[in-house]
Amino acid sequence: MISFIVPAHNEEAWVGRCVSAIRNGAESLGEPHEIIVVDDASSDATTSIARQQGAQVVRVEHRQIAATRNTGAQQAHGDILFFVDADTLTNAPAIQSALHAIRAGAIGGGCVPRFEGWLPWWFRLTEPFIEPAVRLVRFLPSGTFLFCTRSAFQTAGGFDENYFAAEEVVFVAALKRQGRFAILAETVVTSGRKAREHSFFSLARQFIRLVLRGSSGLRSRKGLEYWYEPERGKRSDL
Numbered sequence: 174m175i176s177f178i179v180p181a182h183n184e185e186a187w188v189g190r191c192v193s194a195i196r197n198g199a200e201s202l203g204e205p206h207e208i209i210v211v212d213d214a215s216s217d218a219t220t221s222i223a224r225q226q227g228a229q230v231v232r233v234e235h236r237q238i239a240a241t242r243n244t245g246a247q248q249a250h251g252d253i254l255f256f257v258d259a260d261t262l263t264n265a266p267a268i269q270s271a272l273h274a275i276r277a278g279a280i281g282g283g284c285v286p287r288f289e290g291w292l293p294w295w296f297r298l299t300e301p302f303i304e305p306a307v308r309l310v311r312f313l314p315s316g317t318f319l320f321c322t323r324s325a326f327q328t329a330g331g332f333d334e335n336y337f338a339a340e341e342v343v344f345v346a347a348l349k350r351q352g353r354f355a356i357l358a359e360t361v362v363t364s365g366r367k368a369r370e371h372s373f374f375s376l377a378r379q380f381i382r383l384v385l386r387g388s389s390g391l392r393s394r395k396g397l398e399y400w401y402e403p404e405r406g407k408r409s410d411l
Contacts, residue, residue, distance in 0.1 A: 174205045174206060174207065174250055174251040174252065174253075175199065175204055175205070175206045175207075175251045175252075175253045175254075175255060175272070176206070176207050176209060176245075176246075176249035176250060176251030176253070176254050176255065177195045177199070177206060177207070177208045177209065177255045177257055178209050178211065178242060178245030178246060178249060178254060178255065178256050178257070179191060179192065179195075179208065179209065179210045179211065179223075179228070179245070179257050179258070179259050180211050180213060180238055180241040180242050180245065180256075180258070180259065181210055181211065181212050181213065181215065181219050181223070181259035182212075182213045182214060182215055182219075182236070182241075182259075183215045183216060183217045183219060184215070184217075184219050184259035184260060185215075185217040185218040185219050185222055186260075187259055187260040187261075187364060188210060188219050188222050188223050188226075188259045189222040189223070189225070189226050190262060191257065191258075191259050191260065191261060191262060191263075192208055192210065192223055192226035192227065192228045193226050194262040194263050194264065195208050195255075195257060195263055195268075196208060196226065196227060197265070198263055198264050198265040198267070198268045199265075199268060201265045202265055202268060202269055202272075204268070204272070206251070207229060207249065207250060207251065208227065208228040208229065209228065209229050209230075209231060209245045209248055209249055210223040210228045210229070210230045210231070210259070211230075211231045211233055211241045211242070211244050211245040211248075212230055212231070212232050212233070213233050213234070213235050213236060213237075213238075213241040214233070214234045214235070214236050219259075220232065229248075231244060231245065231248050237334065237337055238316075238332075238337070238338070238340060239331075239332035239333060239334045239335075239336055239337070239340035240332075240334045242256055242316075242331070242332045242340070243331040243332050243334065246323075246326055246331060249323075251323065252322065252323045252324075253272065253275055253320065253321075253322060253323070254320065254321055254322075254323055254326055255268070255271070255318070255319070255320045256316060256318075256319040256320070256341075257317070257318055257361075258316065258317045258318075258363060260363055260364035260366070261286065261317050261318060261361055261362065261363040261364070262361060262362045262363070263318060263361045264359070264361065266359045267284055267318065267357060267359040267360070267361055270284075270357045270358065270359050271284075271320045271355075271357060274355035274357070275320065275321075275322060278352070278353060279352065279353045279354065279355040280321060280322055280325040280348055280351045280352040280353060280354065281319065281320055281321030281322065281325055281345075281348045281354055281355070282319075282320055282321075282354055282355030282356060282357060283316075283317075283318055283319045283320065283345070283354075283355075283356065283357070284317075284318050284356065284357040284358075284359055284360055284361055285303065285304045285356070285360055286317045286318065286360060286361050286362065286363040287360050287361070287362050287363070288300065288362075288363060288364070288365035288368070289362055289363070289364060289365055290364070290365045290366070290369070291365070291369065292365050292368050292369070293368055293369065296365070296368040304360075316340070316341030316344075317361060317363045318361045319341060319344070319345070321348055325348055325351050325352070328347075328351055329344060329347035329348055329351070330347070331344075332344050
């Protein structure tokens with residue numbers, strides 16, 4: 174069995190499509206699977222929408238992405254784990270390629286996302302360089318779509334709960350120490366809302382703060398508004 178783990182906080186605009194895309198992709202491949210949405214303190218309809226789409230829902234009150242991902246893994250029964258962000262639409266080719274990589278000996282991997290919707294000028298300037306950079310250094314800066322064997326997850330100790338952001342970077346580094354980490358040719362679609370909700374100058378301030386503070390700047394939610402508190406008000410992604 175393969176397990177899809179979807180961490181979610183107030184994702185009513187996306188979670189239904191996310192779960193539906195996972196289900197359609199897995200069913201088209203004939204793969205036994207389960208979909209676990211870990212609802213982390215949502216105050217909207219995330220839980221009810223996820224259940225309507227057939228997902229198992231686990232409710233937590235972490236407000237920390239690493240702990241939320243780990244809870245999903247603890248509930249999962251599969252020997253291959255997929256971590257898919259709730260604002261991401263996966264597809265059968267990406268799932269199939271991931272399974273092929275695992276069954277060919279990779280311990281895990283991921284793919285580069287494509288961003289939906291209108292994007293501000295500064296993001297459009299950098300977006301063309303994301304995929305070539307990832308393939309050059311073979312390192313994913315995002316946890317949009319990650320997968321690994323259960324044994325590799327356990328050996329890595331799961332996602333480091335000392336971090337409130339960039340936990341996927343630490344996790345990928347731990348996986349790569351165990352064996353081959355695959356960067357898939359396939360892509361998935363993910364929301365471009367964070368680029369829309371934060372100005373270039375806001376992100377620059379956060380980046381400078383993290384450079385000055387190092388990893389200690391990732392050990393609480395303070396100063397991590399990009400991940401936890403949108404600045405410009407919520408916009409519909411539908």
